[in-house]
Amino acid sequence: MKGFLQIHDPLKPRGSVVGIDLGTTNSLVAAMINGKPECLVADEGGSKLLPSVVHYAANGSVIVGRHAFDVLPEYPTDTIKSVKRFMGKSLGDLETKKLGAYKFVSGKGVVRFDVAGGQPVTPIEVSGEILRQLKRRAESHFAGKVEQAVITVPAYFDDAQRQATKDAGRLAGLEVLRLLNEPTAAALAYGLDKGVQGLYAVFDLGGGTFDISILELVDGVFQVKSVGGDSSLGGDDFDRAIAHQVLDARGITAPNVQQVASLLQLARAAKERLTDAAQTELVFEGVPFPLSRADFNAWIQPLLLKTGSSVRRALKDAGVTTADVKGVVLVGGSTRVPAVRDYVAELFGQPALADIDPDQVVAYGAAIQADLLTNEDRKDEVLLLDVIPLSLGLETMGGITEKLIERNSAIPTAQGQLFTTFQDGQTGMDIHVVQGERELVADNRSLARFRLSGIPPMAAGMGRVQVTFRVDADGILSVAAKEETTGITQQITVKPTHGLTDEEIEQMLLDSIDHAEDDMQRRLLAEQRVEAERLLIDGAKQLFENGDLLSREERAALEKEFVRLERLRKIETNHEALKAAITEIDTLARPFVERIMDRAIGQAAVGQRVEDF
Amino acid sequence: MTHFDLFNLPPSVDLDVKALEDLHRKLSLESHPDRLASGADARARRLAAEKSASLNEAIKVLKDPVRRAFYVLELKGVKLDTEQAAAKLKMPLEFLEEIMERREALEAAKAGRKLEAAQSMGKEIHAALTQSLSLAQDALRKDDVAKASLALGRVRYYARFLEEVDAFEEELSS
Numbered sequence: 001m002k003g004f005l006q007i008h009d010p011l012k013p014r015g016s017v018v019g020i021d022l023g024t025t026n027s028l029v030a031a032m033i034n035g036k037p038e039c040l041v042a043d044e045g046g047s048k049l050l051p052s053v054v055h056y057a058a059n060g061s062v063i064v065g066r067h068a069f070d071v072l073p074e075y076p077t078d079t080i081k082s083v084k085r086f087m088g089k090s091l092g093d094l095e096t097k098k099l100g101a102y103k104f105v106s107g108k109g110v111v112r113f114d115v116a117g118g119q120p121v122t123p124i125e126v127s128g129e130i131l132r133q134l135k136r137r138a139e140s141h142f143a144g145k146v147e148q149a150v151i152t153v154p155a156y157f158d159d160a161q162r163q164a165t166k167d168a169g170r171l172a173g174l175e176v177l178r179l180l181n182e183p184t185a186a187a188l189a190y191g192l193d194k195g196v197q198g199l200y201a202v203f204d205l206g207g208g209t210f211d212i213s214i215l216e217l218v219d220g221v222f223q224v225k226s227v228g229g230d231s232s233l234g235g236d237d238f239d240r241a242i243a244h245q246v247l248d249a250r251g252i253t254a255p256n257v258q259q260v261a262s263l264l265q266l267a268r269a270a271k272e273r274l275t276d277a278a279q280t281e282l283v284f285e286g287v288p289f290p291l292s293r294a295d296f297n298a299w300i301q302p303l304l305l306k307t308g309s310s311v312r313r314a315l316k317d318a319g320v321t322t323a324d325v326k327g328v329v330l331v332g333g334s335t336r337v338p339a340v341r342d343y344v345a346e347l348f349g350q351p352a353l354a355d356i357d358p359d360q361v362v363a364y365g366a367a368i369q370a371d372l373l374t375n376e377d378r379k380d381e382v383l384l385l386d387v388i389p390l391s392l393g394l395e396t397m398g399g400i401t402e403k404l405i406e407r408n409s410a411i412p413t414a415q416g417q418l419f420t421t422f423q424d425g426q427t428g429m430d431i432h433v434v435q436g437e438r439e440l441v442a443d444n445r446s447l448a449r450f451r452l453s454g455i456p457p458m459a460a461g462m463g464r465v466q467v468t469f470r471v472d473a474d475g476i477l478s479v480a481a482k483e484e485t486t487g488i489t490q491q492i493t494v495k496p497t498h499g500l501t502d503e504e505i506e507q508m509l510l511d512s513i514d515h516a517e518d519d520m521q522r523r524l525l526a527e528q529r530v531e532a533e534r535l536l537i538d539g540a541k542q543l544f545e546n547g548d549l550l551s552r553e554e555r556a557a558l559e560k561e562f563v564r565l566e567r568l569r570k571i572e573t574n575h576e577a578l579k580a581a582i583t584e585i586d587t588l589a590r591p592f593v594e595r596i597m598d599r600a601i602g603q604a605a606v607g608q609r610v611e612d613f
Numbered sequence: 614m615t616h617f618d619l620f621n622l623p624p625s626v627d628l629d630v631k632a633l634e635d636l637h638r639k640l641s642l643e644s645h646p647d648r649l650a651s652g653a654d655a656r657a658r659r660l661a662a663e664k665s666a667s668l669n670e671a672i673k674v675l676k677d678p679v680r681r682a683f684y685v686l687e688l689k690g691v692k693l694d695t696e697q698a699a700a701k702l703k704m705p706l707e708f709l710e711e712i713m714e715r716r717e718a719l720e721a722a723k724a725g726r727k728l729e730a731a732q733s734m735g736k737e738i739h740a741a742l743t744q745s746l747s748l749a750q751d752a753l754r755k756d757d758v759a760k761a762s763l764a765l766g767r768v769r770y771y772a773r774f775l776e777e778v779d780a781f782e783e784e785l786s787s
Contacts, residue, residue, distance in 0.1 A: 221638045309786035374651055383642055410669040412646070412662045437783065472662065473646060 015145035017177065017374050018138045019185075019366025021152050022127060022165065024084040024234060025207030025333060027052045028360060029134040030367035031142075037189065037364035040141045042134055049359065050137075052207075054129045055079040056115035064133040076261040077103050078116040082236055083130075085208045086111050086123035087168075088160030124164050128171030135172055136526055143534040148175045150370040152362050154209040155181035156229035156389045158435050159447050159477050166474065177373050179474040182206075183213035184224055184386055185365025186331040189356055191217045192368060192382065198326040199225075201314075203344050203352065204362075205307065206332035208234040212311045214318040214325075223385040226408045228314035233306060235271070235334035241299040242267035246282065246289050259285075271296065275336050297339040304343045311347055317408050328352040333359055386411055388475050394467070395432035395441045404469045407437065414470045418484075421455060421463035428453040429465055433479065452481050454488055524575040532569040532582055536562060539589070542596060549595040558592065561585045615688060616671035624688050626750040630676050637672040641665060679742075679772060682749050683765060689753075691762050693769060702766045712770045719774065723781050735778035742771035 019037070021028045026049040030039045042050035043065040055068035056078045063071075072079040080102070091104055091111055105112040105120045112120040131151070138146040151174075153165050162179055169176040183202035190196055197217050204211040211229040215222055243263045247255055255263070263284055270282040274293045282289045315321060328344060330352045335341065344352045356364065372378050387410055393403040394417070404415045419429060429452045436444030455463045464484040471477050482489045539562055547555060565581055572578045617624045620636050642648070646661040653661075674680045683693060693702070715734065722730040749764035 218638060221642065223638070313783065313786070373647060376650060383645055383647060385641060385645075409673065412666045413669050414663065414666040415670070437780070439780070470662075470666070 015147050016138065016142045017148045017150075017370040018134075018146055019150045019152070019180075019363055019368070019370045020131065020134055021182070021185075021363040021366060022084065022130065022168075023052055023206055023362075024082050024209060024236065025052055026050060026359065027130050027134060028363035029138050030360070030363035031138065032367055032371045037367040039360050039363050040138055042137050050130065050133060051081075052083065052130055053079060053081040054083065054126050056117050056121065058116045060117040062117075062129055064129050073258060073262040073265065075116070076257045077114075080113055080115070080121075080123075080126045082208050083123050083126040085232055085236075087127065088158065088162075088164040089123070124168045125171060127165065127168035131168055131172035131174060135174060140526060140530050140533065143530050143537065147173070148177050148370070148374065150178045150180050150366045150373065151176055152180050152182045152185050152366050153475075154204070154206075154229065154231055155183050155211045155213050155224075155227035155386075156209065156231045157475075158231070158390055158445055159392075159475070160445070161231065162474060162476050166476070176474075177370055179476070180366055180369050180384075181211070181213065181224070181227065181386055181475075182362045183211050183227070183329075183331060184215065184222065184384055185363075185369065186329055186356075186361045187213070187215045187217070187222055187365070188368050188382070188384065189361045189364040190329050190353070191222060193356065193364075196327065199320060199324050200327050200329060201311070201325050201348065202329045202331055203307075203311070203335065204229075204331035205334040205340060206234050207334065208232065208236050210234060210307055210310065212307070212314045214314050214320065220382045221385060222382065223410075224387045225318035225320070226314045227387060227389045228310040228317070229389070230306060230310060233303060234332075235268075235337075237303055238271055238296075238300050238334065238337065239264050239267040241303070242270060242282070242291065242296065245291070245295075245299060246284055249289060250284070250287065271337070275338060293338070300337075300339060304339065308343070308347055322348050325350075329361075330354040331358050331361055386473070386475070388413070388471055390435045390445075391437055392433070392435050392447075392469055392471070392477060393444075395434060399441045401434055401436070401439060401441050401444055404467075405471060409471075411471050411475055412473050414468060416466055416468040419465045419467060420461050421458070421465075422460055424460050425457040426460070426463060427455045427457055429455065431467065431479070431481070433469075433477070447477070448479075450479075455483050456486055458485070525573065525578070528575045528578040528582065529569055532565055532578060535582055535585060536566060536569070539585075542592070546592075546596045546599065549599065550592055554592070558585075558589060561588060614667075616674050616684060617688075619668060619671045620675070624685055626678070626682050626685050626753050628675060628681065633672065633676060637668060640668055644668065678750075679746060679768060682746060682753060682761075682768070685753050686749075686758070686761055686765055689756075689758050689761075691758060693762070693765055702762060704763070704766050704770075708767065708770075712774070715774065719777060719781075723777075726785065728782065728785050731778050731781050735775055738771050738774050738778075742768055742775065745771065 016031060018040075019030045021030075027042065028039050028048055028050065029042055030037050032038075039048040042048055044067065047066065050065045051069040053065065053068040053072060055063040055071050055075060057063065068079055069081070072081060089111055090109060091106065103114040105114050110122050110124070112122055113126070114120050135146050135149075149169065151165060151169055153162055157165070165179060166176050183204045186202050186204065187200060190200070199214065199216050202211070202213045202215065204213070209229065209231050210233040211227065213227045214225045216225055243260070246263060246267070247253075252259070266282050266284055270280050270291060273280040274291070274296050278293045280291060282291060325348055328348045328350065330341070330344065335344070335352075335354065335358050341352060369384065372382055387408045388405065389407060391403045391407045392405040393401045396402045402417075404417055405413060421429070430449065431452055432441065432449045433447040434441055434444040435447050438444050452465060455465065462485070466482045466484055468480045468482070469477060470480070480489065539558070543555070543558070550558070562585070565585055568578060568581050572581075615624065620633065620640070622628070644661055644664040646658050646665060649657055649661055674684050686693065715738070719731060719734055722734065745764045745767040749761045749768060752758075752761035752764060
């Protein structure tokens, strides 16, 4: 009975579930509405795209989205964009520093941005702000709580990047039902909407990441055959290519922070214009710089070629050729660039599909998966079988990587390896977990190091330790070790070298509760807005169904109040004022509510009598 | 429980891969953790994940003819997956000399960053691998463990060689 209660616990309503595309440039939140995935309004002005930009103001407030984007040129070091490119990275990682004008707090481990208004922030917290904003937007859409989400990640994200994304979800108060690979999400949206079957390729070029996935769709099973890509290649690099040309042409060798920030925005706008126009002009500091689509195509050619080699590798790993591919799905804003489309068509020998909005398709897929995972009625329809993108291994003698789980292995998966002691009386063993394809440990990504202790002293070669790698359906690794002679087991949580510890996350969660007075005010306001919206929806429904219970004057008075509340809901920034208005209407509507109740009781009583006889 | 047992198949080098994949899909639909009700407890989830993981491991081994042959041999009592085990095989000296020469040639091609040369060596080795594999399969069908071990011993060297060609290709293209 306990299990049953867990499923239908009336005391703990789960609220609505959503799918979130946490993008480099823009983020979206989607949900199933009347059986179809739909993106919800995520930013000011009714936009479904929330720019993934977070501004930290000197007064300690945090702004997310379009407004943050607008102040970026003015506050380039306090406004974090493309934070996804920093997820799971350390300052020591190549190219981290060239990604913007940021001030970093020096030190080992996770990257920390030195921003205005308080403590330095990590990429996980910045992403957490974006997720929190999306959560709030979804909550105001549903006029109720949203606590569970599927969040998408590039298929090519490594373990550290996945962990970081999951932690960001936790910081935002979301239970992450699943980390879903973006191309898989897109395939899911296409597969269910268009009913496609067979072998498909998903070419996903976003703002900062490139993914290629080869999938086979058979009878409701979406099986990923292989993935490939580059977790730091995207439309941002196209912008940078233009910016470099402008700087060269102007002979600017050492641009300042503001120059870089504003030039990158101008470059991005010019790139977007070139999607429709063959020729455009970029005006930087009053000086016009003409550029043609042909120029632009030539500048980005090396970047396109990089995607080509990833595609060939993924096809090879899947054991297929372009001739086997039935269709190519385009995902990501950067696939709007005509040169990208032409290149993909040439690569696969067929024009690519883009009939679902490439900006929204990933969020759709995430919403579908969230529904599949929580909606008991839909469990039998579809199953996703995904793979891990990069091999997982251990360091062995001489700094050589020994692969335990090869890339493109289906997940969940588990793999064991037996290690023996090499010294007499050895009681511990150092284990270094790495991810990547290269032979030398130094060329791969170091995920974690830990020491296995408690081996009973014995002769060399006698101590035997079985190390087991497990990768769950999120693509996240855990390691267990068992000493064979004693049967002592040790479960090790692999916390990436470049991530946050559980304690740090807990502390951040506490901090966000303790110190965020501002946050609290905003939350109270958001709650009152939700309350007002709920009242308006209920009110309209009751007026429609039971309007005959009111005199014409009563109805007019109530309707007038509803209009006033509708306006207040949008503009009032003081939660107490809004609350007062809600209470006022509540009081005014009380006689109406009583009459509705009476009618309902009357109808119930009638029903009773019929049943009795 | 062997990989074959999971699919209720007799151990054999001959397998209809298409049918096997269909079966894997069907069994995954039954056992994947995503199929559990939202309220399922941790133990049920862990069991489902383990079942899925073993199905995934089994299909990986069985659908690839090379891995499958090694596995069938392993079921017959000869494990070739470690250096020590392979060393006991006593491969013919002329074969070891030949493979050493080939490896030196590959190293030279890698040092000179000559992709085409490496690829054409890869083609030759691939042909040799196919031949040895088919010898091994024949031997396994006839239950000739000694002959199968020697043939797969060769396959092992060839496969290692091809891995290196692959890694080199990847290194050059990235």
